[in-house]
Amino acid sequence: MTKKSSKTSHPRRRSAAILDAAAEVFAARGFHGASTQDIADVLGIKQASLYYYFPSKEVALEEVCLRGAEGHLERAVSIAAAPDTARDKIGRLIEAHLSPLLDRRAYVRTFLNERQYLPTESRQRIGRVSRAYEKLIEDVLKSGIRSGEFRHDLDCRLAALGLLALVNAVAAWYGKEPKASLDRIVAEFARLYLGGVGGTRSAGPRAKR
């Protein structure tokens, strides 16, 4: 057998490549549908060699999910804390939520679809973060109601779940929709969420009826 794959110097590099491969395979075939053999094949190494980098497949999933979720809450917190209008905040939340798709799509997809298969402890930890994220969105919506930007009868819980539904779905088809750049998706979904499908009100700065 010819061994031509270059082993680079930096340990971080190789570890990152291993994790990239795991993320790709988990995203493509699902955690249970993916074998460690599949991951090794992507890297051109033997299956058992993977265990030099992680102690179990489950731990690999944990690390992939961690990276897939990384920074989301922090970015959202800093957006929510800014002195902007609620409408602006929603737009920035959408953009911040989707931006990791540019460079970590497989991680994000794995986080969204496979986190349910994490071992109990890390699944619960991630669950708490997710709930904090949802609550933060609800709070932005509530502040928008108080400021008069949003409807007074808005159901903030359902509206928050609706926003997450919109943005999380993008991971499933981003890259397959030929005409849809991330910027375009961000703009269109922000407008859809803020103004709906109907109405003739102008885009950009909000127009009161």
Add this chain to the structure above:
Amino acid sequence: MTKKSSKTSHPRRRSAAILDAAAEVFAARGFHGASTQDIADVLGIKQASLYYYFPSKEVALEEVCLRGAEGHLERAVSIAAAPDTARDKIGRLIEAHLSPLLDRRAYVRTFLNERQYLPTESRQRIGRVSRAYEKLIEDVLKSGIRSGEFRHDLDCRLAALGLLALVNAVAAWYGKEPKASLDRIVAEFARLYLGGVGGTRSAGPRAKR
């Protein structure tokens, strides 16, 4: 396609219970995470006994997915063909899309999350139906633009994907959100999609209250 040979007087009953169990287990643990043993445990029978009802686990998935998707396109076609406003049609599409959650939630969830693991042929068949469904939504949106109900600059493709994102996400948390009955979700999401989060009313025909 090969359907199981009919039994005697009440042939459907037991078969249906078997399929229910498969749907529940597939929905809860994913196709690859679910073993035939898990399904048998739910039914209180031995693992091998399942093979009296289906010839393979994959075929069981096919039948579950089929029932999960059943009727969706047909209902949507008949809604789109009616002489209603586009706004009304969107509302009815949302309601029709979500109604199977009342009595077939596990089937719908399995269809949404596990259909990617179907064997090539049935996966492609289902893919064609899905695309027809998406196109139908796009067409309703286009008609709404022509009638002046919707914005002229609406991106119908993205808006259709957005609608599907909204309604498909419900399957993931319906039943866990204490305050959210299906009717409430339908009403709130219809309003959200048609009018957005902001504004108290929009131009054109108004949504019902």
Add this chain to the structure above:
DNA sequence: TGAAAATTCTATAGACCTATAGGTGAAATC
């Protein structure tokens, strides 16, 4: 250069999983 560290290999245990073969008792049918 030569020792130490990093990386990958071979080989395999052992758990689990799907699916098949053939048997059993009860119910339905003739």
Add this chain to the structure above:
DNA sequence: GATTTCACCTATAGGTCTATAGAATTTTCA
């Protein structure tokens, strides 16, 4: 009452999968 059909059973073949042990190779660096 005999026969067929139904709905399960036992037993197991045969495959795949995770993970471990320890050897071999390559890279780093003193």
